[in-house]
Amino acid sequence: MIDTQSNAAYYSDMVGWILHLLGLPGVGRFWQVAIYGLVGVAAGLALLLVRISNAASYLSNAPETCMNCHVMTDAYASWQRGSHGRVTVCNDCHVPHDNILSKSAFKAMDGARHSTIFMLRKEPQVMHLSSGAVPVIQQNCVRCHSDQFQMIRLSDSTQQTCWTCHQNIHGDVHGLSASPRELRPALPQAGIDLKKSGE
Amino acid sequence: SVSIMERRWEAQRPILVASEIGQWESDNAKWGENYPRQYERYLMTQITDTQTKFGGSVPRDYLDDDPMQVILFAGMGFSKDYLQGRGHYYALEDVTHTKRLATPFQAATCWTCKSSDVPRVMHEMGIKEFYASNFYDLKDQMTHAIGCLDCHDPATMKLRISRPGLKEAFTAQGKDIAQATHQEMRSLVCAQCHVEYYFAKEPKNYLTLPWHNGMGVEGMIAYFDRIDFADYTHPISKTPVIKAQHPDYELYSKGIHAYRNVSCADCHMPYRSEGGVKFTDHHIQSPLLNISNSCAVCHRWSEDEIRTRVESIQTTVANALLKAEEAIVQAHFDIAAAMQANVADEELAPLRKLLRHAQFRWDYISASNGRGFHAPQEAMRILGDSVNQAQQVRVMAARLLAKAGITDAPAYPDISTRQKAFDVNQAFIGNTPIRLIK
Amino acid sequence: SVSIMERRWEAQRPILVASEIGQWESDNAKWGENYPRQYERYLMTQITDTQTKFGGSVPRDYLDDDPMQVILFAGMGFSKDYLQGRGHYYALEDVTHTKRLATPFQAATCWTCKSSDVPRVMHEMGIKEFYASNFYDLKDQMTHAIGCLDCHDPATMKLRISRPGLKEAFTAQGKDIAQATHQEMRSLVCAQCHVEYYFAKEPKNYLTLPWHNGMGVEGMIAYFDRIDFADYTHPISKTPVIKAQHPDYELYSKGIHAYRNVSCADCHMPYRSEGGVKFTDHHIQSPLLNISNSCAVCHRWSEDEIRTRVESIQTTVANALLKAEEAIVQAHFDIAAAMQANVADEELAPLRKLLRHAQFRWDYISASNGRGFHAPQEAMRILGDSVNQAQQVRVMAARLLAKAGITDAPAYPDISTRQKAFDVNQAFIGNTPIRLIK
Numbered sequence A: 001m002i003d004t005q006s007n008a009a010y011y012s013d014m015v016g017w018i019l020h021l022l023g024l025p026g027v028g029r030f031w032q033v034a035i036y037g038l039v040g041v042a043a044g045l046a047l048l049l050v051r052i053s054n055a056a057s058y059l060s061n062a063p064e065t066c067m068n069c070h071v072m073t074d075a076y077a078s079w080q081r082g083s084h085g086r087v088t089v090c091n092d093c094h095v096p097h098d099n100i101l102s103k104s105a106f107k108a109m110d111g112a113r114h115s116t117i118f119m120l121r122k123e124p125q126v127m128h129l130s131s132g133a134v135p136v137i138q139q140n141c142v143r144c145h146s147d148q149f150q151m152i153r154l155s156d157s158t159q160q161t162c163w164t165c166h167q168n169i170h171g172d173v174h175g176l177s178a179s180p181r182e183l184r185p186a187l188p189q190a191g192i193d194l195k196k197s198g199e
Numbered sequence B, C: 001s002v003s004i005m006e007r008r009w010e011a012q013r014p015i016l017v018a019s020e021i022g023q024w025e026s027d028n029a030k031w032g033e034n035y036p037r038q039y040e041r042y043l044m045t046q047i048t049d050t051q052t053k054f055g056g057s058v059p060r061d062y063l064d065d066d067p068m069q070v071i072l073f074a075g076m077g078f079s080k081d082y083l084q085g086r087g088h089y090y091a092l093e094d095v096t097h098t099k100r101l102a103t104p105f106q107a108a109t110c111w112t113c114k115s116s117d118v119p120r121v122m123h124e125m126g127i128k129e130f131y132a133s134n135f136y137d138l139k140d141q142m143t144h145a146i147g148c149l150d151c152h153d154p155a156t157m158k159l160r161i162s163r164p165g166l167k168e169a170f171t172a173q174g175k176d177i178a179q180a181t182h183q184e185m186r187s188l189v190c191a192q193c194h195v196e197y198y199f200a201k202e203p204k205n206y207l208t209l210p211w212h213n214g215m216g217v218e219g220m221i222a223y224f225d226r227i228d229f230a231d232y233t234h235p236i237s238k239t240p241v242i243k244a245q246h247p248d249y250e251l252y253s254k255g256i257h258a259y260r261n262v263s264c265a266d267c268h269m270p271y272r273s274e275g276g277v278k279f280t281d282h283h284i285q286s287p288l289l290n291i292s293n294s295c296a297v298c299h300r301w302s303e304d305e306i307r308t309r310v311e312s313i314q315t316t317v318a319n320a321l322l323k324a325e326e327a328i329v330q331a332h333f334d335i336a337a338a339m340q341a342n343v344a345d346e347e348l349a350p351l352r353k354l355l356r357h358a359q360f361r362w363d364y365i366s367a368s369n370g371r372g373f374h375a376p377q378e379a380m381r382i383l384g385d386s387v388n389q390a391q392q393v394r395v396m397a398a399r400l401l402a403k404a405g406i407t408d409a410p411a412y413p414d415i416s417t418r419q420k421a422f423d424v425n426q427a428f429i430g431n432t433p434i435r436l437i438k
């Protein structure tokens, strides 16, 4: 019901792609879920080229996993201090919650892209949501807040997103340098930490 | 606790449609049975005593505040009665009481933007016939002021364009209003009325938006020149003047907010939450009377900071308006002086044309609401061009007067009060012009 | 993976200090040993071929682009050589090569904003003595262009005001610059140089910012009138003209960004993060060459949307500048015509004073960088007043000419090219004025 076009597009892409890949039309729901879940992880793995530990943790829900990449620390800092810091985790907003299929698929895709860019050191100084991310997030806003609207039609479209007005979800200023060092989280341990031996 | 339960219930309550709304329902109260929150807020447009530095619901008298406008509109309705608009609730009352509608001018077209009975009556009579009628012949049918039916489809509550004028203006530009996005509709419903317009001669008094060459001031002037339209001939300078009326949507379109897809409704109908539900505030008014909901969501500055900034933007425009008026008024007298010195009309033609352009530019900003806030830089651009053109007219007039042997400046009459200005007009209208040259 | 690990480590690397920096160190390379990132980026101000619609590092030639300015600055340096500023790296080279510094004018004051050797030399000779010296006598000591020492305290790297002019201007306004907040300092370091200034007669060539009646254009005019200052007397109209020089900080102060405490550095020196280390981008240039890092931090719109908006704001200002120039140039000739018709100086005095104000208003916007972007509405306000005043001068001139028996418009000479305009100037300077009246 959100931004029907890009949503439809998103699903046909995603599902169509995976179905085509595995050619499993009409298998039982349980198997679909299971297999697609794995495919998601596999795709993530294939493209991630990182150790299982990281891949797995990337797919977890803990905001700390996002902190595996320091380029995420500003988003973390702004989230943590926003009114949502107490009531949500990143994935409440950033991944679809309609069904596990699209959830893991979306994660795999994003995770893959992000890690590749990260390792290529191609991350921009100031990030923007990818077009695919916008409807997903808005849908999540509505998922939690729908009972607070009376026929608010804006929520049916992303011509104006929730954060067009509620600009402070991640604070007023965006970018890798947005939040001062003091507000940033210490980077979490991740598997065998090369950091110490590196110093 | 009970109250919490109540709030939850309220919040989740589906919009129960108590009674069907007829397709021509012009009585807001009927709609209100289904949508009490919106109706209650709509009723607040009855408030008529709020005031901001330049706006508010109190009907300001432009002519008392600024006698120069009496001269600028000499001889036509706006020099007799010109107030600032107030709440939608009063649209009918005000259009029937304004002195601007004195005989002979009684076009039914004036009803178009004042009542939610209009769509029905237009449907029954036909659009052409509606416009062509006499204002007073339709009076009995116009019983409800602006209301739900003007902006909403009663079946779906979707926003809807109920007035033909805007649709036709889109078509004239080769655009299809049906393609408008939902966010655009949040402004277009307003653009049905908050736009510059004129009454075509043929079909009789047909409501037309002069957008054929674009919505900008240059485009409108080009269009009015092409069709050689004038609202009146100025009795002092014999200049064919175009009166601008509230080009609110047009000016807004040039501003940064339109550029960023911020709609009229975003500011004038901000969301409001009551008892856990969030809905559109139908108390349409000056956003400066509701800054915290209107502006502050997007601009996280203090209310004072927001108000102060808006007022300084508006004050800048207000001052520039006065400077342009001064030049235009003097230009009218300069031309009149040249006429008294028997300068030929052919020689005055280019001056009158330039003055016509200067005054329309000024009026484009003066008549648009919000004192230029809707597009601060554009407002100053247009006023700069206006004053420049008016002064150029004065340079040319001085030279023509010189050729006619007049080397002194005209003796500009005293127009320091509304009454004095009015008397000056009467003198010129009554062909007993005040002597401006020795 | 390893690379992820590496970068996690990078993130935590402290800034290590290699070598102490002397308190008068003017060699940026020395600072660079401690702060390679900032130094490397600073060196990029050597780039001199970037171009935006109105700016960029390429040194545009204002006089080639717009011959009217040759007339406006008739007889003084700016009519001979006037380029748009480029990177800080070239400050020394450009000040030593400009034709504006031809004899007799050779004030050492011109070094003030061009070299990081200035603080040391001023300290050694004393401020008064520095300004009073001859430009070429100090040439050997000026070996480094603008650099770290101009903005930083070498001991702490804190931002620091190294030039007395700005401190004194604050004092003159009863303010203490030491009280400035950190965010204000991020603009004030620029305001040491990017401000309007003049050379006082006493103490000799003492660098002074005309802020005594405020930083706004009206305040400066009031001040310059009070002290009866003029940079030159215009050879065509004998008008005492004030030349404005880059009132960047002053105009910026009226804009919405200053109102919201956005500093020069926020746009011209945005933060960068490399491998988790955050630093300030010292490649100072047009932000339009770095939109995604500069503007997008606060404006979540696409690069194209941002550029398009800025260019439309600037184009509006650029057009208004040309209209004002046209009126001012004609006004100079109108007064000259009156002189040729033997109109007495007493009668021309009010015209010259008004024209002086009109031209300074125009120059306040023309000479300030960014083509008005720093304060779009304020720029248009000032230009509107400028053109209005210039045209008023022309109205008065037409009347004076009429009294003197001249009823035709002056025969305005052809100034369509830089050379033609220059020749016109020479004619008037050489007391062989072109005949403007019959």
Ligand SMILES: [Ca+2]
Pocket (backbone or CB within 6 Å): B055, B056, B057, B058, B059, B084, B085, B086
């Ligand atoms: Ca009002």
Ligand SMILES: [Ca+2]
Pocket (backbone or CB within 6 Å): C055, C056, C057, C058, C059, C084, C085, C086
């Ligand atoms: Ca430049």
